[in-house]
Structures are given as structure tokens and as C-alpha cells.
Amino acid sequence: MTRRQGIKVGDIMLYAEILGNLPKMARDEVMAMLELAGGRIAGQDYLFLKLDADGKAFPYLDRLGLSHEYGELILEADSVEELLRKAGEVEWPVKGTFKVDTETMFNCRHDVRDLPRKLGAVIGAQGFRVNLSKPDTLIRVYCGEGLYAGVRLRSFNPKEFEGRKAHYRPFFRPISLHPRISRALVNLTKARTEVLDPFMGAGGILMEAGLLGLKVYGVDIRPEMVEGAEMNLRHYGIRNYHLRLGDATKLEELFPGKRFEAIATDPPYGTSATLAGRERDDLYRKALESMYSVLREGGRLAMAFPANFDGEAEAGRIGFRLVGKYYQRVHKSLDRYFYVFKR
Secondary structure, eight states: OOOOGGGTTTTTTTEEEEOOSSHHHOOOHHHHHHHHHHHHEEEETTEEEEEEEGGGGGHHHTTTTSEEEEEEEEEESSSSSHHHHHHTTSSSOSSSOEEEEEEEOTTTOOOOOOOOHHHHHHHHTTTBBBOOOSOOEEEEESSSSEEEEEEEEEEEOHHHHTTSSSGSSOOSSSOOOOOHHHHHHHHHHTOOOOOEETOTOOOOOHHHHHHHTOOEEEEEEEEHHHHHHHHHHHHOOOEEEEEEOOOOOOOOHHSSSEEEEEEEEEEOOSSSSTTEEHHHHHHHHHHHHHHHHHEEEEEEEEEEEETTOOOOHHHHOOOOOEEEEEEEEEEEEEEEEEEEEOO
16 A cells, blocks of 8 residues: 555554464564654554654564554544544545455444444545545454554565465575564564574574564574575675674673674573583573673563573573563474563
């Protein structure tokens, strides 16, 4: 949709629709991006977020991984009758043709079965023409506890994320975060310029960070992973990267004098007795200490740990402050937490 091109900074309210599989993590991702843009979340109705933000937020909202879409919020109402009345009183920002689409959320308490036709008639009375197959402007109505009508500005095509899953990459390793989650981890660090992944593996997190225009740094202890990660990065057109063969517990030696803005990583979980010759929990503790030493003051670390490792306690012992914690059950033998820490 082209509507956003004509929006002036400061003259709108926005909305976002987040995914339902990790809703708290998705909400906090939106919040992190808004904080970079000087905005905030003004309200929530199930998966619908009302955003106190303006056009300055577009470059940051474009980064989102765990959202369906965002747009301009035109009006909200407590009943269908109120929505239709308000719709006749506002000037709709329709460019070209339009279509009305209703999103009925799990907690919808209104009868919206005929709302697209009724609202379409109200908007059409302002001189706009309906096109149900290829509209220039898509009007979105969300039904939850309340009713919300807006204009979609950007939707996030799930096929783009699916196309970057592990088995589509030139260097394939089956164990990898979904690209949406990798992107969310990067965003939760609030990175503006750079990201370090000290357990980069095949480079999934670095790929998402690089596609956002960030400078990426990666470390892995296995030579084949360093070579494979570079292959993947180059395949997706990412050139601003620095990869190192080395130990995640010795980052100061790999990057002497460097203090990173942000770190995002997914360490190996390992159900066997050792990982690279070390006990799993000991590896985690030493890696946390190493990451703390190379993260600048106020910088953020976003990472995953299996649920049977107390990441919050271990990170707190080192000096990290917990910002966010999100649970995910992957399968019967793996459940994990994603953490966000601030140095």
C-alpha cells in the first residue's frame, strides 16, 4: 500500500497485529522498536496493539519479526453502531480503490458478519470505489473487546521468513531458530548499528540482523560453521560481516578493546554430557561472563537457554539485569526460555 508515503510525521496514530505463538515476546519486540522511535504502546486488545507513534516509527516497525502487520489507526468504537457513525464523520485516507477486511480475534464480542459491506458503503459514500480483488487501500477492522478500524501500511509476508528457514540455505544444519524468532531476538536488543553472535552456528541470527542493515559479528568454535555461515550470509546479499573462529568464552581475546552495542545468540543446548569438551552449564556460565565483558554499558543481550538452566540467576550473578523472559515449548524433550538482559 502506498498510503504511508504521504503521511507526515506527527499526524497519525498507528496499530500493530502481533503473532499469537509468543505474544509477550512479540509485544515486547514492538515496544523495543517504538522506544527507538520515541513511541510507546498505548493499549492492547488480545493481539491488537494501539501505538502512540507516528511516521518516525516506520523504519523500526519495518524490522518486526513476530507481527502480522502494522498500519494507521483511524478510529475505535465500543459497538458496530458507534463504529459506523464515527466512520461517516472522519475523512478516510483512501488512495485509489479500497476494500474492507474484518479480523475476528479470539475474544471478539461483536457481530461483525455484515460489517465489511456496511462500512464499505459508508466509505464509498465519500466518493471512493470498491475493488474486492486488487484494492489500492486495504481497510482493516479488528474485533476484540472493542472495534478498531485502520489502514494497513505494511504486512509481513510469512513466505519471506519461511524461505530463509534452515533447509533452504546453501549451508544446511537442521537445528536452527525460526527466522522470525531470530529477528525478534535482534530487535529485542534494540540494536541500531551492530550485533554480535558468539554461538553463530550456520548464521541464522546474523542473517536476520544483516538484512536489517546492521553490521554483524559472529564467532564459532567449529571451522565448518564459520565457512558455512559466511556462505549463507553471502547468499542473502549480506557483506558487512566479521566472522571469527574461536571460543565464546574468550571473546575479549577475539575482539581486543571492542565493546559491542548488542549481542543476540542461541547457544547449543546439548543433551549429551559435554559440549566442545565442556559441561553444558559450565559453558553457559563462562560464556555469560565473556559476553558481559565485551558488552558496552547499557547494551542488551538476547539469548535462549533450555528451561532446566536458570539463566536469570546465573546472569544476575554476573551483573546482568533481566529485561524480559519468554517461555517456549519446542517438543517433548525441549522447552526453553528466551531472555533479554541489560548490562
